[in-house]
Amino acid sequence: MDQSEPSKLLNGKESNFVDANTTNDILSIALRALRLDKIPVKSTPGEKYNGLAEISLEEVAEHDNIEDCWVVIYDRVYDVTKFLDSHPGGWDVMIDYAGMDCTIAFRGTGHSKEAIDMLDKYLIGKLPQHQQIFRLEIGGFHLADMPE
Numbered sequence: 001m002d003q004s005e006p007s008k009l010l011n012g013k014e015s016n017f018v019d020a021n022t023t024n025d026i027l028s029i030a031l032r033a034l035r036l037d038k039i040p041v042k043s044t045p046g047e048k049y050n051g052l053a054e055i056s057l058e059e060v061a062e063h064d065n066i067e068d069c070w071v072v073i074y075d076r077v078y079d080v081t082k083f084l085d086s087h088p089g090g091w092d093v094m095i096d097y098a099g100m101d102c103t104i105a106f107r108g109t110g111h112s113k114e115a116i117d118m119l120d121k122y123l124i125g126k127l128p129q130h131q132q133i134f135r136l137e138i139g140g141f142h143l144a145d146m147p148e
């Protein structure tokens, strides 16, 4: 028997031995075929928001007009002053919530995934822990479709 080619008995018949390297090659071909090799590894939810500045509700309340408009959505603070004019729902509906929490209004008006993704552009901080109602580690309102 040729010593350079390892072989072993399988079901009583001699067969080519499939070594570890070959197995890895087959696996990687299969994963590529199934397109499972490009699945992005998701970071811990909320990780990128860890370093956010804390801004209290009292401070948010001072930014309550068309020239300086902050709002709170899901415990995070957004400066939407520059967005007012381009908001598809109109500046007037947003200004009603200037300096306030507008989570329920934002949610209630059925914003799309695109709208939720836009929020990050205006993000400036988060409420201090004692004023948060959604993102508490224990308790809080854990809404199924709340953004990360």
Ligand code: HEM
Binding pocket: 078, 080, 087, 088, 089, 090, 093, 094, 097, 102, 105, 106, 109, 110, 111, 112, 113, 114, 115, 116, 118, 119, 122
């Ligand atoms: C920073 C906060 C907000 C962002 C980034 C935002 C973004 C958007 C976007 C992108 C749309 C287009 C439709 C969609 O993609 O869902 C939209 C529509 C709308 N928004 Fe907002 N929005 C914000 C806050 C609010 C608030 C506080 C209200 C509440 C009263 C509101 C009321 C509406 C309404 C009524 C529409 C529908 C307009 C229509 O279809 O005619 N939005 N918003």
